[in-house]
Amino acid sequence: VSKSDEYQVVIVKYGTRTTTKSDVYLNHHIYGQPDESLDMDYFFWVVRNEHRTIVVDTGFSADGGAKRNRTPLIAPAAALTALDIDPTEPLPVVVTHAHYDHIGNLNLFESSEVFISSAEYKFWTGRHAIRAQFHYSVEDAELSELASVGRQGRLRTFDDAVLVAPGIEAIRVGGHTPGQSIVKVNTGDGVVLLASDAIHYQEEYEADMPFAFVAGLVEMYEGFDRIHAMENTGEVRHVVAGHDPGTLARFTPLGGDLAGLAATIG
Numbered sequence: 396v397s398k399s400d401e402y403q404v405v406i407v408k409y410g411t412r413t414t415t416k417s418d419v420y421l422n423h424h425i426y427g428q429p430d431e432s433l434d435m436d437y438f439f440w441v442v443r444n445e446h447r448t449i450v451v452d453t454g455f456s457a458d459g460g461a462k463r464n465r466t467p468l469i470a471p472a473a474a475l476t477a478l479d480i481d482p483t484e485p486l487p488v489v490v491t492h493a494h495y496d497h498i499g500n501l502n503l504f505e506s507s508e509v510f511i512s513s514a515e516y517k518f519w520t521g522r523h524a525i526r527a528q529f530h531y532s533v534e535d536a537e538l539s540e541l542a543s544v545g546r547q548g549r550l551r552t553f554d555d556a557v558l559v560a561p562g563i564e565a566i567r568v569g570g571h572t573p574g575q576s577i578v579k580v581n582t583g584d585g586v587v588l589l590a591s592d593a594i595h596y597q598e599e600y601e602a603d604m605p606f607a608f609v610a611g612l613v614e615m616y617e618g619f620d621r622i623h624a625m626e627n628t629g630e631v632r633h634v635v636a637g638h639d640p641g642t643l644a645r646f647t648p649l650g651g652d653l654a655g656l657a658a659t660i661g
């Protein structure tokens with residue numbers, strides 16, 4: 396990859412768990428389908444070329460994962476080392492939303508600029524953050540870390556969209572959380588959309604089945620519509636869901652220390 400606005404995307408699977416459809420889909424019983432077991436994988440993403448490296452989300456912390464009985468497969472810090480990434484370097488980080496499994500290791504990135512939608516930042520510093528349906532998915536210490544990034548002047552908030560770097564755009568869609576964002580990346584294999592938790596599962600998106608944890612249901616449906624439109628118009632070639640256990644198999648496996656845990660696009 397030599398063009399400065401063209402990247403390789405690395406998808407890193409760092410954790411997993413087994414759950415059920417009735418646990419992940421909102422009011423699953425209304426579809427009249429049997430409940431089934433399914434796996435949920437946990438990912439973060441690296442976007443890189445010879446000019447720059449950008450990290451999209453930072454995974455759950457050992458604590459945040461253990462509290463919820465998640466199975467860690469590799470510590471995100473170790474995965475970064477395997478990818479030759481030093482998180483103390485000032486590389487940009489995009490936070491798609493502030494849930495525990497997406498901002499858990501933000502403290503490793505001590506000099507990074509952190510991109511997050513203003514709606515997301517405002518929500519988690521606002522009065523509804525402590526309500527059980529929302530608070531279950533966050534860690535107070537990690538929200539404090541986000542606030543401290545803000546105090547240090549390293550937060551880059553945006554309303555609808557922001558160009559993180561040439562060829563990389565973060566776009567707020569809301570739904571799952573008020574400021575849930577997706578990230579569009581120009582790669583050697585076409586435009587990749589890191590949907591993060593705007594789409595947890597491919598099935599969620601294809602069968603139009605909203606996720607159980609939701610801040611705005613209409614926005615969540617509108618997010619699905621928006622991503623379908625991006626695919627249908629050819630604006631986006633690959634859509635990467637945030638937690639789908641089938642994701643790695645769709646792309647090029649990475650060998651070495653991350654064999655079985657990572658794949659690349661572009």
Ligand SMILES: [Zn+2]
Binds near residue numbers: 637
């Ligand atoms: Zn998530």
